[in-house]
Amino acid sequence: MSLTGTEQRYFGDAELGDEFEESYVARPELVETYLSVSRGNAQLDDEDGRFSDAAGAQALGLERPIVPGVMSLSIITRLVTDWAGPAGRLRTLDANFRRPVLHGDRLRLMALVTDASDESGIGRVTLDVYLENERGERPLQGTAVVELPHRPR
Amino acid sequence: MIACYLDLHAHSTDASDDAGGTVEGYLKWIAARRRRGYRIDGFVLTEHRHYDPAVRYDELAGRYDVTVLHGAELETDVGHVLVYGITPGLVRGIDFADVALSHRELLTAVRDEGGVAVPAHAGRPRIGLWDHAQAGRVGFELVGAIEALNGGSSDEENGRARELAEARQLASVGGSDAHFVSAIGRCLTAFERPVTTVAGLVAELVAGRCRALTAEEARAEAGAAD
Numbered sequence: 001m002s003l004t005g006t007e008q009r010y011f012g013d014a015e016l017g018d019e020f021e022e023s024y025v026a027r028p029e030l031v032e033t034y035l036s037v038s039r040g041n042a043q044l045d046d047e048d049g050r051f052s053d054a055a056g057a058q059a060l061g062l063e064r065p066i067v068p069g070v071m072s073l074s075i076i077t078r079l080v081t082d083w084a085g086p087a088g089r090l091r092t093l094d095a096n097f098r099r100p101v102l103h104g105d106r107l108r109l110m111a112l113v114t115d116a117s118d119e120s121g122i123g124r125v126t127l128d129v130y131l132e133n134e135r136g137e138r139p140l141q142g143t144a145v146v147e148l149p150h151r152p153r
Numbered sequence: 154m155i156a157c158y159l160d161l162h163a164h165s166t167d168a169s170d171d172a173g174g175t176v177e178g179y180l181k182w183i184a185a186r187r188r189r190g191y192r193i194d195g196f197v198l199t200e201h202r203h204y205d206p207a208v209r210y211d212e213l214a215g216r217y218d219v220t221v222l223h224g225a226e227l228e229t230d231v232g233h234v235l236v237y238g239i240t241p242g243l244v245r246g247i248d249f250a251d252v253a254l255s256h257r258e259l260l261t262a263v264r265d266e267g268g269v270a271v272p273a274h275a276g277r278p279r280i281g282l283w284d285h286a287q288a289g290r291v292g293f294e295l296v297g298a299i300e301a302l303n304g305g306s307s308d309e310e311n312g313r314a315r316e317l318a319e320a321r322q323l324a325s326v327g328g329s330d331a332h333f334v335s336a337i338g339r340c341l342t343a344f345e346r347p348v349t350t351v352a353g354l355v356a357e358l359v360a361g362r363c364r365a366l367t368a369e370e371a372r373a374e375a376g377a378a379d
Contacts, residue, residue: 016181016185017185017186017188017189096171096173096332098305112334112335114181114182114333114334115334126178126334128333128334128335130333135308136307136308136311137305137306137307138305141173141332141333142333143173143333143334
């Protein structure tokens with residue numbers, strides 16, 4: 001049993017084309033909790049209500065309040081770090097935001113192995129990561145580079 | 154009878170600043186998809202507002218047995234447009250960096266230079282043709298085909314694009330709009346004849362011998378034909 005409760009992934013386990021995913025519902029109460037624990041973060045300025053208030057969001061032209069971008073990034077980061085396991089190291093994660101994630105969206109959190117190489121004994125795995133909603137849109141997409149240990153002999 | 158499946162819309166880190174996929178990454182991914190039964194014969198790089206005829210991927214593409222062709226995605230007053238068959242004359246006559254090109258001028262220039270222009274992600278608001286068509290702003294006499302299946306569009310947006318293609322009797326093409334490796338080949342265009350050159354691509358698009366479909370549909374179709 002690891003400290004994080006996730007299994008360890010080894011470099012030899014990762015193969016180009018491997019896919020893994022989880023589902024996630026962007027429930028308003030989760031956004032509320034995220035905002036409350038992140039108070040003071042300038043990226044989470046909710047003065048106009050975009051993250052929490054239906055009327056405020058509609059005044060901005062949004063159908064419903066939206067999930068903060070940094071929260072979306074946290075959600076996809078957790079998918080990758082859980083996959084990598086406690087001894088895996090997330091080296092980089094670059095993402096771009098193409099559409100808003102709305103309160104109540106049912107998301108598929110997806111990651112796909114697009115490259116794997118051994119660089120001087122370090123197993124380096126590149127992943128494409130996505131959030132996909134039930135409308136077939138991918139509001140967040142990006143790449144992550146993870147270092148994985150080799151399986152002990 | 155289907156001769157080949159190409160993804161007509163892809164971006165790479167070489168020239169699109171919002172892309173995370175490299176050309177070699179796309180090639181490796183296609184090789185991996187083929188091992189899982191998918192049929193992707195090639196793709197067209199359509200970088201945003203950019204075309205460099207000096208950049209070639211022939212040697213790299215040959216190693217993976219994948220066709221890689223070049224076009225560009227330009228921005229007009231009725232949304233984005235994929236351009237295939239770019240000539241030196243077109244590069245001289247059109248400012249590729251302009252984000253508000255007159256679609257009439259662009260489509261006329263492309264036609265006169267022997268190329269073909271295809272409005273991209275036609276069902277998307279603002280950057281697709283749909284809204285502009287509803288407002289009567291589109292010179293449809295210059296449009297022969299539209300991207301009716303786009304990997305970055307929602308199901309509803311692709312549905313609108315299909316409706317538009319059917320209503321206007323336009324040929325349909327499919328493109329992944331890949332910005333990241335694993336998106337390449339999600340949406341494809343099926344051709345009745347082999348396409349391995351830009352000239353061949355233009356000829357098939359102008360003739361309308363093409364059809365949009367998803368990677369899964371292509372896989373099933375190709376599997377049934379084997």
